[in-house]
Amino acid sequence: MERKEGIKIEGVLGNSSYSEYTANNFPLQSMFDLSSSEDEKIRSLGFMDLLSVQDLIGPPFLEIMMAAQQVPSLNATQVSPTPPSKKIESPEVINQPATPNFSSISSVSSEALNDEAVKVDDQEENQQKTKKQLKPKKTNQKRQREPRFAFMTKSEVDHLEDGYRWRKYGQKAVKNSPFPRSYYRCTTSSCNVKKRVERSFSDPSIVVTTYEGQHTHPSPIMSRSSLGGSHLGSPLSAAAFGMPMQITPPNSQHQHQQPFTNSLSPFNFGHDIGSINASFLHEKRICTPGPGPGPSLIKDHGLLQDILPSHMLKEE
DNA sequence: CGTTTTTGACCGGCGC
DNA sequence: GCGCCGGTCAAAAACG
Secondary structure: OOOOOOOEEEEEEOOOOOHHHHOOOOHHHHHOOOOHHHHHHHHHHOHHHHHOOOOOOOOOOOOOOOOOOOOHHHHHHOOOOOOOOOOOOOOOOOEOOOOOOOEOOOOOOOHHHHHHHHHHHHHHHHHHOOOOOOOOOOOOOOOOOOOEEEEEEEOOOOOOOOOOOEEEEEEEEOOOOOOEEEEEEEOOOOOOOEEEEEEOOOOOOEEEEEEEOEOOOOOHHHHHHHHHHHOOOOOOOHHHEOOOEOOOOOOOOOOOOOOOOOEOOOOOOOOOHHHHHHHHHHHHHHHOOOOOOOOOOOOOOOOHHHHOOHHHHOOO
């Protein structure tokens, strides 16, 4: 009964977990100005502040905004006359009130670089010590954070279906917001991807989903058909990420929102962001409510292929 | 009956 | 050193 749908991914925002920004391997970072000052705020205020998206609405279905967009055209297109509620947001990475195209912010955390290597190891370890993180005093090493990305989505549902199964493991009240923040973890045993979901204080209709880490497995939903075992060798592959991927399950009994399917999973950190952007753009395109009423909005005819293996694109 | 959600407690990091 | 805060755990409850 409730399962609302209508989700629009407004934007993406990745923020480096902490002050690791220093590492700029990601061109993205340069774009997002989550500079240290911002970073501070982020910590204090929370993502929401950063994301303070005013009304990024516009397009009918969903539009994705990669903050990473280095696409000048996009930036140019989106002018943000809207006064930032906070000022935290970087001028270039905001949304556009005028053009119903993209809007959003994003940045990528840099941990990937440093942690990447570690991460791999970490995963293994994690499996072993899955539940003894608190009790035993961790030797000394502070837990390392994985790359995080935040997506701003306009949706009525808090938990967006992204192709993966998530188990909620916590919920906390957000300081500057009346809305709580929910913490989810990928149910796959060997996968330690986490994500947190919170609603924007400014715009209750906007949900901010922050992904942390990358999936070590393909989307359970997707795997049903081809993924079978042909690919997935690369943990960093798009699918590997916790990016939101909307797929229409064959037997959608869960909450599936609109028939749109987006396979965005672009943030391969050390990869070309260009592709990412492309994929996002592509997304947008896909999502556009075309005249043809078909559940197959997906069909990637585009750059997606660059990023996703043919299996991922899945054909229906 | 197995899985997921709820929720209060706990822990570590950080600022004062 | 203390308190605040974000994030996580884990037992119990709720669900399917």
